[in-house]
Amino acid sequence: MDIRRIAEEERLSGAVISGGFIFLAGQVADDASLDAEGQTADILAQIDTLLEDAGTDKRALLSVQVILADINDAPAMNRAWDTWLDRSAKPARMTIQAPLVNPQWKVEITGIARAP
Known part of the structure; x- marks a missing residue:
């Protein structure tokens, strides 16, 4: 199985492409x-960059999960x-709503997109 990792860091990759999907x-x-x-x-600008690096854009997003430290920040x-x-x-x-690792973070977003 072909696996491509984008924006690799010490503990994780910003995105992984495999099986026709991009996992953010x-x-x-x-x-x-x-x-x-x-x-x-x-965060959305970062997602745009990751998807561009994967050869696609936000129109390929299939599913997105938004985590808010405080649900009152939804608007x-x-x-x-x-x-x-x-x-x-x-x-x-x-x-x-869920606690985030850094108390200063208000939002975390992940998702799955279709690979080109």
């Missing part, structure tokens, strides 16, 4: 001082999401 690691904001809307925009997260979203290719999405 949980992405968090580079700047944890941003509010939930800013962190979401930062702010959705403002950034709605600005970024391609309305002709909306992925399935779920949003939950």
